[in-house]
Amino acid sequence: xxxxxxxxxxxxxxxxxxxxxxxxxxxxxxxxxxxxxxxxxxxxxxxxxxxxxxxxxxxxxxxxxxxxxxxxxxxxxxxxxxxxxxxxxxxxxxxxxxxxxxxxxxxxxxxxxxxxxxxxxxxxxxxxxxxxxxxxxxxxxxxxxxxxxxxxxxxxxxxxxxxxxxxxxxxxxxxxxxxxxxxxxxxxxxxxxxxxxxxxxxxxxxxxxxxxxxxxxxxxxxxxxxxxxxxxxxxxxxxxxxxxxxxxxxxxxxxxxxxxxxxxxxxxxxxxxxxxxxxxxxxxxxxxxxxxxxxxxxxxxxxxxxxxxxxxxxxxxxxxxxxxxxxxxxxxxxxxxxxxxxxxxxxxxxxxxxxxxxxxxxxxxxxxxxxxxxxxxxxxxxxxxxxxxxxxxxxxxxxxxxxxxxxxxxxxxxxxxxxxxxxxxxxxxxxxxxxxxxxxxxxxxxxxxxxxxxxxxxxxxxxxxxxxxxxxxxxxxxxxxxxxxxxxxxxxxxxxxxxxxxxxxxxxxxxxxxxxxxxxxxxxxxxxxxxxxxxxxxxxxxxxxxxxxxxxxxxxxxxxxxxxxxxxxxxxxxxxxxxxxxxxxxxxxxxxxxxxxxxxxx
Amino acid sequence: xxxxxxxxxxxxxxxxxxxxxxxxxxxxxxxxxxxxxxxxxxxxxxxxxxxxxxxxxxxxxxxxxxxxxxxxxxxxxxxxxxxxxxxxxxxxxxxxxxxxxxxxxxxxxxxxxxxxxxxxxxxxxxxxxxxxxxxxxxxxxxxxxxxxxxxxxxxxxxxxxxxxxxxxxxxxxxxxxxxxxxxxxxxxxxxxxxxxxxxxxxxxxxxxxxxxxxxxxxxxxxxxxxxxxxxxxxxxxxxxxxxxxxxxxxxxxxxxxxxxxxxxxxxxxxxxxxxxxxxxxxxxxxxxxxxxxxxxxxxxxxxxxxxxxxxxxxxxxxxxxxxxxxxxxxxxxxxxxxxxxxxxxxxxxxxxxxxxxxxxxxxxxxxx
Numbered sequence: 001x002x003x004x005x006x007x008x009x010x011x012x013x014x015x016x017x018x019x020x021x022x023x024x025x026x027x028x029x030x031x032x033x034x035x036x037x038x039x040x041x042x043x044x045x046x047x048x049x050x051x052x053x054x055x056x057x058x059x060x061x062x063x064x065x066x067x068x069x070x071x072x073x074x075x076x077x078x079x080x081x082x083x084x085x086x087x088x089x090x091x092x093x094x095x096x097x098x099x100x101x102x103x104x105x106x107x108x109x110x111x112x113x114x115x116x117x118x119x120x121x122x123x124x125x126x127x128x129x130x131x132x133x134x135x136x137x138x139x140x141x142x143x144x145x146x147x148x149x150x151x152x153x154x155x156x157x158x159x160x161x162x163x164x165x166x167x168x169x170x171x172x173x174x175x176x177x178x179x180x181x182x183x184x185x186x187x188x189x190x191x192x193x194x195x196x197x198x199x200x201x202x203x204x205x206x207x208x209x210x211x212x213x214x215x216x217x218x219x220x221x222x223x224x225x226x227x228x229x230x231x232x233x234x235x236x237x238x239x240x241x242x243x244x245x246x247x248x249x250x251x252x253x254x255x256x257x258x259x260x261x262x263x264x265x266x267x268x269x270x271x272x273x274x275x276x277x278x279x280x281x282x283x284x285x286x287x288x289x290x291x292x293x294x295x296x297x298x299x300x301x302x303x304x305x306x307x308x309x310x311x312x313x314x315x316x317x318x319x320x321x322x323x324x325x326x327x328x329x330x331x332x333x334x335x336x337x338x339x340x341x342x343x344x345x346x347x348x349x350x351x352x353x354x355x356x357x358x359x360x361x362x363x364x365x366x367x368x369x370x371x372x373x374x375x376x377x378x379x380x381x382x383x384x385x386x387x388x389x390x391x392x393x394x395x396x397x398x399x400x401x402x403x404x405x406x407x408x409x410x411x412x413x414x415x416x417x418x419x420x421x422x423x424x425x426x427x428x429x430x431x432x433x434x435x436x437x438x439x440x441x442x443x444x445x446x447x448x449x450x451x452x453x454x455x456x457x458x459x460x461x462x463x464x465x466x467x468x469x470x471x472x473x474x475x476x477x478x479x480x481x482x483x484x485x486x487x488x489x490x491x492x493x494x495x496x497x498x499x500x501x502x503x504x505x506x507x508x509x510x511x512x513x514x515x516x517x518x519x520x521x522x523x524x525x526x527x528x529x530x531x532x533x534x535x536x537x538x539x540x541x542x543x544x545x546x547x548x549x550x551x552x553x554x555x556x557x558x559x560x561x562x563x564x565x566x567x568x569x570x571x572x573x574x575x576x577x578x579x580x581x582x583x584x585x586x587x588x589x590x591x592x593x594x595x596x597x598x599x600x601x602x
Numbered sequence: 603x604x605x606x607x608x609x610x611x612x613x614x615x616x617x618x619x620x621x622x623x624x625x626x627x628x629x630x631x632x633x634x635x636x637x638x639x640x641x642x643x644x645x646x647x648x649x650x651x652x653x654x655x656x657x658x659x660x661x662x663x664x665x666x667x668x669x670x671x672x673x674x675x676x677x678x679x680x681x682x683x684x685x686x687x688x689x690x691x692x693x694x695x696x697x698x699x700x701x702x703x704x705x706x707x708x709x710x711x712x713x714x715x716x717x718x719x720x721x722x723x724x725x726x727x728x729x730x731x732x733x734x735x736x737x738x739x740x741x742x743x744x745x746x747x748x749x750x751x752x753x754x755x756x757x758x759x760x761x762x763x764x765x766x767x768x769x770x771x772x773x774x775x776x777x778x779x780x781x782x783x784x785x786x787x788x789x790x791x792x793x794x795x796x797x798x799x800x801x802x803x804x805x806x807x808x809x810x811x812x813x814x815x816x817x818x819x820x821x822x823x824x825x826x827x828x829x830x831x832x833x834x835x836x837x838x839x840x841x842x843x844x845x846x847x848x849x850x851x852x853x854x855x856x857x858x859x860x861x862x863x864x865x866x867x868x869x870x871x872x873x874x875x876x877x878x879x880x881x882x883x884x885x886x887x888x889x890x891x892x893x894x895x896x897x898x899x900x901x902x903x904x905x906x907x908x909x910x911x912x913x914x915x916x917x918x919x920x921x922x923x924x925x926x927x928x929x930x931x932x933x934x935x936x937x938x939x940x941x942x943x944x945x946x947x948x949x950x951x952x953x954x955x956x957x958x959x960x961x962x963x964x965x966x967x968x969x970x
Contacts, residue, residue: 565908
């Protein structure tokens with residue numbers, strides 16, 4: 001059999017927690033790619049954070065060998081991140097495959113990301129192999145779920161293997177189906193070089209590494225290559241595959257998946273989705289689907305201890321080495337001092353990066369409320385892109401503001417439709433449609449402002465649907481909106497880090513909620529402190545923190561001074577986490593607490 | 603001169619708010635007293651002569667008045683034998699109204715005790731009930747009268763603020779009544795909820811069982827006003843006395859003078875080192891210390907500020923400078939002086955009594 005006929009490139013897609021990484025583990029184990037003693041759970045999820053959260057953040061491809069009917073096949077599994085923040089990265093890895101395993105949890109059935117990912121796979125012309133997982137659970141209902149897949153996703157599923165990735169049940173069935181169902185790649189190893197970059201990472205010794213799928217031609221050490229989008233050229237210094245650790249090979253040919261290094265100093269020189277061709281003998285047309293990834297969610301990141309600014313900078317630079325989508329630039333806040341404004345692909349990305357700063361670099365940080373990129377059109381015709389509320393120009397200079405919107409779909413049992421629609425209305429959503437998928441599943445479509453989604457949307461959705469709803473969205477351009485900036489004044493002084501941009505109709509209620517929340521969080525001070533919310537100079541809400549009256553006047557028994565001293569030490573520690581706005585001391589938690597307004601404070 | 607504290611860890615019952623070392627079970631009492639005497643003898647051998655000069659002795663607890671007066675006399679005699687007692691030595695005993703009778707009082711007087719500190723806490727029966735006290739209003743008043751009749755002219759009472767049902771007016775009535783009974787010294791504390799106490803569980807169940815911060819402060823402010831109108835001086839945050847009746851013993855804790863504590867969990871401070879005895883009988887009988895700490899300069903600075911500002915005498919910046927810290931250079935200090943939170947008289951810095959209640963907040967901002 002021809003070499004290329006024995007290759008299968010595939011990925012696994014699923015809704016979160018349906019068992020993607022566990023199935024990957026079993027495949028690696030069953031094919032003998034790694035001995036059992038070398039296995040650890042979720043082998044492809046390298047980061048602790050990935051294992052802990054049960055999510056995949058970085059892609060990791062693995063080559064496995066599998067013998068079927070006397071022929072040895074090369075199976076390339078390209079693991080994909082399973083979250084909406086990384087949809088573009090997912091789409092690029094799908095573009096590197098011919099087949100996709102669609103895992104569906106045998107008790108939960110089809111969820112929002114099941115569908116979103118299945119559609120992504122269909123869009124990329126992949127053959128889809130449904131697999132029903134977790135049949136070991138007592139609540140498993142594999143036959144019903146198969147029917148659900150046929151009805152909702154619209155692909156045949158009656159022959160889907162029913163497995164338990166956890167127990168290793170029916171894994172061989174999956175391997176056989178991969179060989180039988182998925183087409184082999186098409187391509188000409190003697191043609192002109194055409195490769196897709198579907199991911200990248202940084203290696204301290206080799207520089208930036210491109211993860212590639214070769215569509216045509218052959219790539220080997222010494223080749224001069226060209227990145228078609230950036231126009232940059234490099235000489236290949238290393239070619240290799242993943243088993244799942246890096247292993248060098250002589251060459252990669254049409255159909256293969258692997259990596260190349262080329263003394264590429266900067267990870268931002270590699271753009272995911274770009275096409276690699278030969279510098280001497282280039283193709284004229286790049287692979288379709290390239291787009292530049294832009295951050296969509298922004299927030300300020302500041303060290304709790306102002307003296308650690310340089311350590312924070314260092315941490316961000318190191319994280320950026322491996323994550324080209326992370327954006328940051330220095331920012332100065334009157335309240336929080338020196339820090340950075342960072343851009344992220346979404347809320348999960350934000351959460352991951354901030355958690356990594358705290359854990360891997362052991363830094364305490366304050367993050368301000370997440371915000372989005374606004375297009376501010378000034379009366380003089382100028383357009384500003386603004387992600388930091390405090391840099392919004394004076395209202396009189398503003399003609400109008402546009403905000404980013406998303407197309408979203410929410411899946412849930414029918415009894416929650418009312419609650420979902422109510423939430424979407426509150427979040428200024430525009431109703432787009434309602435589809436009954438079957439008797440116990442409904443899909444609700446809305447266009448929503450992204451700024452509302454970054455503001456506590458997920459938590460509200462979860463609590464209002466008891467966790468039964470799943471949610472997916474994609475960016476859908478900009479839309480004009482009546483937005484204002486609400487400032488918070490403490491004792492008459494504006495606290496820049498607490499400013500927010502909101503829709504005019506919500507300014508009063510948000511302003512009131514903010515002042516009430518801050519009243520709860522900011523401890524009493526020596527003097528009375530007014531907290532005001534204001535639009536421009538107009539105060540729209542006011543609360544007052546009354547002056548502190550006492551701290552304990554307790555008996556100091558038998559000269560036990562140490563007890564007093566311990567109390568004092570504790571208070572001294574607490575003081576370190578305070579920020580000062582004028583004469584008002586604010587605990588650093590206050591800056592983050594304003595993210596959680598809607599549910600408790602409504 | 604040195605102050606001596608003797609801890610008597612026995613009580614008739616445990617009050618709901620009590621987090622101190624005290625036991626209702628008295629089976630260890632005899633053992634305890636013999637160990638107390640041993641400790642006094644051994645300590646006196648190990649300390650320098652100048653530390654042996656004593657001008658205050660204080661029997662605290664627990665409830666010292668629950669044990670027989672012979673045992674108190676025994677200890678007092680032992681101290682007199684092993685230390686040099688100043689002629690005008692202040693000798694205080696804490697007592698509860700229910701364990702104080704005429705005979706005991708006469709014996710106290712006879713052995714040289716010259717100051718009574720009575721745990722009145724309240725003059726209202728429902729408040730006393732809530733606190734788990736074993737006495738009532740009548741017994742409290744009777745105890746004070748008996749004390750006076752037995753020749754005790756220097757009587758102090760403890761009062762608690764923060765009990766449900768307490769009001770400004772009610773508290774002022776109590777104060778007036780006690781003043782008219784001839785009380786010369788008041789210690790007024792706010793009810794503090796400590797983990798591990800019955801009160802902790804009660805409040806956890808329903809925080810309305812005690813008064814909130816604002817209500818407490820209103821009563822406290824009224825308390826301060828009433829006492830000051832009647833000639834009492836707030837010489838320390840929670841202590842008020844007519845002129846000449848300040849507790850010498852109490853002041854030692856705040857002014858950095860030496861004091862030696864004998865007995866279970868008792869604390870000592872001798873020439874810059876703090877000690878504490880074990881807080882269980884086994885440990886104490888074995889002579890274990892739970893603390894032995896020579897204060898560093900920075901700890902001494904912190905203590906000088908923390909303790910000094912609690913008192914009317916204030917803190918001496920000269921002393922702080924000698925230890926390498928100039929309080930007047932502190933950024934918050936300047937604002938506090940500007941806002942009259944602190945009062946600077948030459949090198950002496952005092953807290954404006956108006957802000958006594960929030961001293962912790964201010965102190966933490968003044969530490970190096």
